[in-house]
Amino acid sequence: MEHNNxxxxxxxxxxxxxxxxxxxxxxxxxxxxxxxxxxxxxxQTATILKAVKNKNAxxxxxxxxxxxxxxxxxxxxxxxxxxxxxxxxxxDPSPVxxxxxxxxxxxxxxxxxxxxxxxxxxxxxxxxxxxxxxSKINNNNQPNLDSNNINN
Amino acid sequence: xxSDQELxxxxxxxxxxxxxxxxxxxxxxxxxxxxxxxxxxxxxDADDIAQQVWIKVWNKLDGFKMESEFTTWLFRIAxxxxxxxxxxxxxxxxxxxxxxxxxxxxxxxxxxxxxSTQIQIALExxxxxxxxxxxxxxxxxxxxxxxxxxxxxxxxxTVGGAKANYHQALKKMExxxxxx
Numbered sequence: 001m002e003h004n005n006x007x008x009x010x011x012x013x014x015x016x017x018x019x020x021x022x023x024x025x026x027x028x029x030x031x032x033x034x035x036x037x038x039x040x041x042x043x044q045t046a047t048i049l050k051a052v053k054n055k056n057a058x059x060x061x062x063x064x065x066x067x068x069x070x071x072x073x074x075x076x077x078x079x080x081x082x083x084x085x086x087x088x089x090x091x092d093p094s095p096v097x098x099x100x101x102x103x104x105x106x107x108x109x110x111x112x113x114x115x116x117x118x119x120x121x122x123x124x125x126x127x128x129x130x131x132x133x134x135s136k137i138n139n140n141n142q143p144n145l146d147s148n149n150i151n152n
Numbered sequence: 153x154x155s156d157q158e159l160x161x162x163x164x165x166x167x168x169x170x171x172x173x174x175x176x177x178x179x180x181x182x183x184x185x186x187x188x189x190x191x192x193x194x195x196x197d198a199d200d201i202a203q204q205v206w207i208k209v210w211n212k213l214d215g216f217k218m219e220s221e222f223t224t225w226l227f228r229i230a231x232x233x234x235x236x237x238x239x240x241x242x243x244x245x246x247x248x249x250x251x252x253x254x255x256x257x258x259x260x261x262x263x264x265x266x267x268s269t270q271i272q273i274a275l276e277x278x279x280x281x282x283x284x285x286x287x288x289x290x291x292x293x294x295x296x297x298x299x300x301x302x303x304x305x306x307x308x309x310t311v312g313g314a315k316a317n318y319h320q321a322l323k324k325m326e327x328x329x330x331x332x
Contacts (some may be wrong), residue, residue: 010297013318017294020326025275030295033189040199041181048177048203049170052210 156222163213170199173213180223183296184230190291191234193280195213201237205230220305225293226305235284278328285309289317 016028037043100108154162154175162172184205189198209228216225279287289307292298298306304314 010293010299013293016319016322017290017325020329021271021275022320025269025272026294027271029275029279030186030190033186033193036185036195040177044181044199044202045174045177045187048206048210049174051203051207052173053170105248149207 157218158221160213160216160218169210169213172238173210174223176209180226181206183223184226187227187288187296188230188234190279190295191284191287193318194275196198200231201230205233208233220303224302226307228308231288231306234288238284253294273321274329275325281328282324286321286324288319289314290321293318 154172156176156179162170163176170303181202185198185202188201189195189324192198192306205226209226211224212229216222217289268278279290282290289303292303292306293300300311300314300318302313307314307317309317
């Protein structure tokens with residue numbers, strides 16, 4: 001009964017509308033609504049499924065502070081690497097042995113000339129040391145000799 | 153054949169949601185599209201709105217509590233999306249300052265069709281001039297043949313309010329048609 005009453009009410013409502021214009025006008029209106037391109041609903045299904053699949057792609061969101069932390073870490077690694085390799089390059093870990101015969105004469109002369117003062121000082125120091133040793137030896141062998149005469 | 157409720161439950165409980173969703177989509181897409189197109193009278197717009205509706209269904213179906221029928225919930229989404237679209241169009245039309253003299257006749261489905269009658273054109277224009285809510289209620293009642301209880305849930309009004317909307321729509325159409 002309730003179902004019939006509902007149907008009657010619907011029918012009455014539609015009849016009221018049909019009284020305004022002919023029922024055919026409403027039918028034509030709806031016929032136009034239902035005009036769609038060929039295979040439209042199949043295409044719509046595919047489009048919607050594609051759209052929801054794209055929405056399901058995982059989106060990794062990185063917050064601002066995380067971005068800053070990542071950037072700082074990368075910079076630190078780069079800076080550390082740069083400093084490490086620079087330091088390694090400047091330290092000569094192993095000495096290079098060169099035979100004196102292989103050094104060009106010009107280089108030797110240049111070295112001596114640029115370090116002349118130090119060489120002379122070293123030489124004089126060596127002379128002094130040897131003289132002292134000789135004096136000792138002489139004093140031991142000849143105790144009456146005047147040591148001042150030998151030094152001059 | 154699984155019922156809407158069974159498909160919804162399967163969607164909620166399954167990792168593979170596409171299967172039940174596709175079945176719901178194929179089952180109801182035509183009705184949703186037609187109802188939207190009755191409102192906007194334009195295939196491109198109806199297509200856009202319908203897509204938005206189904207994307208929203210996908211996103212929100214896990215949260216659907218099944219306190220009402222799936223179709224009620226579905227049409228509620230369609231109702232909201234359609235109204236949002238129409239209101240947005242009206243705001244843009246106002247911005248472009250051509251809303252006062254909208255050429256309804258130009259946008260009717262019958263325009264350019266040699267077989268169309270003046271009555272059909274008049275009817276379309278009358279429907280277009282209805283306020284959106286009245287138009288939606290009228291369409292659901294007359295073309296989808298839904299009862300007022302369902303219409304009230306879809307439009308977020310009372311049963312009495314839905315009935316009033318329908319009869320107000322009839323009265324407005326009568327006034328417009330008599331003018332013409």
